[in-house]
Structure formats: structure tokens, C-alpha cells
Amino acid sequence: MSAALFIDVQVKESVARDPEIAAKLAEVCPVDIFRAGPGGVEIVQDNLDECVLCQLCLRVAPAGSVKVIKLYDDGAVLGA
Amino acid sequence: MRFFEYESRAVVAKAGIPVTKHGFARSPEEARTVAEQIAGPVVIKSQVLTGGRMKAGGVQFADNPDEAARHAEHVLDLEINGHMPRGVLVDSRASVKHEYYAGVVWDGLRKQPVMLFSDMGGIDIEEVAEQHPDHVARAHFSTTRPFSDWQAKQLVASLGITGSALNRLTPIIARLAQLFLRYDMTLAEINPLGELEDGSFVALDAHMDMENEARPRQKALLHELGVGDEETRQAREATPFELAGEEVDAQDHRGVAGNVTEFDGNLGLVIGAGGGSLTLFDAVRAHGGQPANYCEIGGNPSVRKACGLAKLVLQKPGVDKIAVMMSIVSNTRVDIVARGVIKACVELGYDPAEKIAIFRIPGAWEDEGFKILEKYGVEYADRSVSLHGAAKRAVEKIQGGAS
Ligand code: SF4
Numbered sequence: 379m380s381a382a383l384f385i386d387v388q389v390k391e392s393v394a395r396d397p398e399i400a401a402k403l404a405e406v407c408p409v410d411i412f413r414a415g416p417g418g419v420e421i422v423q424d425n426l427d428e429c430v431l432c433q434l435c436l437r438v439a440p441a442g443s444v445k446v447i448k449l450y451d452d453g454a455v456l457g458a
Numbered sequence: 459m460r461f462f463e464y465e466s467r468a469v470v471a472k473a474g475i476p477v478t479k480h481g482f483a484r485s486p487e488e489a490r491t492v493a494e495q496i497a498g499p500v501v502i503k504s505q506v507l508t509g510g511r512m513k514a515g516g517v518q519f520a521d522n523p524d525e526a527a528r529h530a531e532h533v534l535d536l537e538i539n540g541h542m543p544r545g546v547l548v549d550s551r552a553s554v555k556h557e558y559y560a561g562v563v564w565d566g567l568r569k570q571p572v573m574l575f576s577d578m579g580g581i582d583i584e585e586v587a588e589q590h591p592d593h594v595a596r597a598h599f600s601t602t603r604p605f606s607d608w609q610a611k612q613l614v615a616s617l618g619i620t621g622s623a624l625n626r627l628t629p630i631i632a633r634l635a636q637l638f639l640r641y642d643m644t645l646a647e648i649n650p651l652g653e654l655e656d657g658s659f660v661a662l663d664a665h666m667d668m669e670n671e672a673r674p675r676q677k678a679l680l681h682e683l684g685v686g687d688e689e690t691r692q693a694r695e696a697t698p699f700e701l702a703g704e705e706v707d708a709q710d711h712r713g714v715a716g717n718v719t720e721f722d723g724n725l726g727l728v729i730g731a732g733g734g735s736l737t738l739f740d741a742v743r744a745h746g747g748q749p750a751n752y753c754e755i756g757g758n759p760s761v762r763k764a765c766g767l768a769k770l771v772l773q774k775p776g777v778d779k780i781a782v783m784m785s786i787v788s789n790t791r792v793d794i795v796a797r798g799v800i801k802a803c804v805e806l807g808y809d810p811a812e813k814i815a816i817f818r819i820p821g822a823w824e825d826e827g828f829k830i831l832e833k834y835g836v837e838y839a840d841r842s843v844s845l846h847g848a849a850k851r852a853v854e855k856i857q858g859g860a861s
Contacts, residue, residue, distance in 0.1 A: 383804060384797050407684065427761045427797055450833045
């Protein structure tokens with residue numbers, strides 16, 4: 379279970395395994411929510427609540443493959 | 459920040475105000491050497507950042523270097539109000555005909571410095587002002603227009619001082635006012651300012667207090683005086699609560715969430731925004747509230763930092779509720795602060811709706827912020843509620859006058 383109260387981030391399984399996208403996500407997120415691990419992208423649970431809703435992750439990944447969910451807003455999805 | 463007397467003397471002398479022959483000593487041997495150089499009766503004065511030296515035995519008189527060394531040994535070991543001396547000032551004993559007072563302080567109400575002069579020196583100026591108000595002259599002056607000697611002359615002359623004394627006192631008062639401005643002082647005081655038998659004037663004791671925020675631009679002066687960056691010179695040592703606040707702020711580079719000062723009330727404050735914190739602190743007190751702390755939050759801190767600060771305040775013994783208040787923010791995000799303070803409550807096992815008396819931060823990303831507050835049932839106010847209105851509401855809630 380995530381320790382985050384406000385934000386959840388989900389990455390589509392197929393995209394998550396792509397090392398290039400993983401590296402891009404890790405690079406653009408200003409609050410280090412993504413980490414490029416050996417098996418692809420990893421979500422840094424401890425940083426989720428730091429999300430500043432900048433949408434940069436949505437721009438560097440294929441459309442619809444990354445979801446930033448506002449847990450405080452009935453699960454509204456950022457950019458949707 | 460406060461200066462020791464020996465440093466204040468150096469500042470006064472640097473400004474061209476005559477001082478008695480003196481020297482700073484850290485050991486009895488050094489005190490003896492200074493006394494030998496002075497070659498006359500001396501006073502040994504403990505160098506501590508606290509008052510009551512005379513009463514505590516921290517001021518001793520010596521007629522020769524041996525006696526000076528003996529007294530210095532005793533004074534160097536003497537703790538005064540919990541302070542051990544940094545050293546001793548070995549000062550020549552001048553033959554004084556009359557003692558005056560000269561000072562410049564910051565008048566917070568007028569937002570201007572005020573020069574004070576009295577022909578009754580050597581005692582507390584507050585006492586003189588109360589018991590002999592006609593012996594204290596005051597004059598405000600501008601921080602932006604050049605200071606003129608004429609202003610100092612008017613001040614001294616207003617007490618009926620004329621002739622040579624007026625001419626000799628004028629440049630001393632003028633230089634004191636100028637050094638106050640040049641070195642960002644909040645207090646520059648010479649007491650007593652002694653008139654010697656030959657009609658000349660010397661500073662017999664001096665107190666200086668500099669605006670803490672001015673430390674970076676007064677680096678050259680501080681370096682000259684040997685004051686290191688690590689010396690805080692605060693009125694008291696930081697409490698563990700305040701040190702913990704520094705640690706929260708040092709967690710990452712983003713924004714400010716710290717500068718905590720401890721008080722003993724029951725309303726914890728998470729406040730900030732360009733002077734708003736001071737206004738809010740005063741507003742809470744004006745409405746009868748008892749702040750548990752002062753702090754500053756702003757500049758868009760991370761959720762982690764806002765959370766750390768709120769946790770620190772919430773865990774302070776005696777805190778019943780916290781009030782989260784800022785003036786209208788532009789560079790701090792409302793939603794980020796809301797996340798931080800709610801997270802602090804939740805992680806400590808509190809109900810945010812219960813623990814947060816009021817959240818009043820309007821501005822950037824307030825719509826997102828208000829959604830978060832609504833989700834957790836926290837009472838919040840937008841910009842239609844003034845800072846005073848929010849402070850009043852927080853005080854009412856903590857006093858049980860409103861739920
Ligand atoms: S929206 Fe911005 S901060 Fe949030 S996860 Fe995406 S890149 Fe990171």
C-alpha cells in the first residue's frame with residue numbers, strides 16, 4: 379500500500395519496461411517520483427505526495443500510458 | 459545581534475569618537491600587560507553579553523598591574539547570569555567631571571531611528587526618562603537623507619548646553635548617529651559619555667546591537683571585530699524545539715519552513731509570507747490567543763518540509779491545535795502547504811479537521827488546496843477573510859467559543 383495520501387501515479391506495464399521512457403520520466407519529474415531501475419521505471423512511493431502536477435511525465439510518455447491520480451479529488455486523473 | 463563591550467568600543471573608536479585607553483585580555487597575564495601599557499589606575503570589566511556585571515562583582519578597580527592581574531583572574535572565573543566571560547576589558551580610570559548619555563535606537567512605531575541625549579548619564583536611560591523627563595532630549599532622523607551635524611547640535615542644545623561643551627558633544631552625537639546607519643545597528647549607546655577635567659569627552663562604556671539580517675552585508679565589520687559566522691549572539695541559546703526547526707528547514711533547498719521561536723502557549727502556528735508571520739503572530743495575541751511558537755513558512759517549500767514543520771509544532775507539549783495562516787501567496791502553493799499540514803496530522807494519528815483550527819492561505823493553486831481541505835473537513839478561509847479575521851477564528855476555536 380502506498381504511503382501517499384494525495385497522489386498516485388500509475389504507468390502502463392508495457393511502457394514501464396521501456397528503459398528509454400524510464401530514463402526520460404526520471405529526468406523530467408522535478409520531484410523524483412520516477413526512478414530508472416534495471417527492470418524499467420520504478421515509482422518512488424515516498425515522493426508521490428510531492429507531485430506538483432506539472433504534467434511533464436504525461437508529455438514524455440506515450441499518450442495515456444502514465445496516469446497521475448488525485449486521491450483527494452475522487453480519483454480525478456491529471457490532464458484527462 | 460549583540461556586541462561585547464570591547465567590540466562596541468572598537469566600533470565607537472572606528473567612528474572617530476574618543477574612547478579611554480583600554481585593551482581586551484583573555485588571561486591575567488594579558489590583563490597585566492594592558493594595565494602596564496595604560497600606566498595608571500584601571501577598571502577590570504567582565505566581557506559578558508548580559509547585564510548586572512557590577513552587582514555580580516564583574517567590575518573591579520585596580521591601582522597597579524599586579525592588582526589588575528589578580529582581579530582579572532577572579533573576574534575571568536566568574537559566571538554572571540549563566541554566562542562565562544569571553545575575557546576582560548582593562549580600561550583606564552578617567553577622572554570624570556560629569557557623565558552624559560548618548561544613544562540611538564530604532565523606533566519601531568515611527569519606523570525611524572531616534573537620537574537620545576541626556577545630561578544625566580551613568581544610569582539607566584529608562585529611569586532618567588521616567589523620573590527626570592526634562593533631562594532627556596529626543597530627535598528622530600531619516601534613514602534616507604544624509605545626516606547633518608546640525609541635527610545633533612539641536613538635540614544637545616535643547617537641554618541648555620552651550621559653548622565649548624556643545625561644540626565638543628555635537629560631533630560625538632553626529633558620529634554615533636552615522637555609525638548607527640552605516641552598520642545597520644538597532645541600538646548604539648554610549649553610557650556614560652564622560653566629560654573630563656580638561657573639558658574633553660570620552661566614551662566610558664558602549665553598547666551596540668546590530669540587525670541580525672544585516673550580517674551578510676556587514677561581513678567586513680564583523681571580520682574586523684573577529685566575529686565568526688558561527689556565532690549567533692542571540693539573546694538566549696536556541697531551545698531543542700528551535701534547533702529541531704532548523705533541521706526541518708535544512709532538509710532540502712526548497713522554500714522556507716523553519717525560523718522557529720518557542721513560546722509557551724497552546725495554539726501552534728504555521729504562518730508566513732513576507733512579514734505576514736509577524737502580523738499573524740500579533741493578531742493572535744491581539745485576540746487573546748497564546749501562541750506556542752513563531753515560525754516562517756514560504757517560498758514554496760516541499761510537502762515534506764511543510765509536514766515536518768507542522769509535525770514539530772503539533773508535537774510540542776501543550777499545543778492543542780494549530781492555525782495555518784499566510785497572507786495571499788504567489789510563490790508558495792496553497793495545495794502543497796495543505797498537503798503538508800494534513801499529512802502531519804494524519805501521520806501523527808490526529809484528525810486534521812480537529813487539529814487544524816483554521817487554514818487561511820489564499821493564492822496560487824488555491825482551488826486544488828481547497829479541494830484537499832474539504833476532503834479532510836478542515837475549516838478554511840479564502841481572501842475574503844482578513845488575517846485578523848482568521849486569527850480571531852483560530853483563537854475562538856481553541857478557547858472553545860466556537861467549534
Ligand atoms: S506531474 Fe510532474 S511532478 Fe507529478 S509525477 Fe508527473 S512529472 Fe512528476
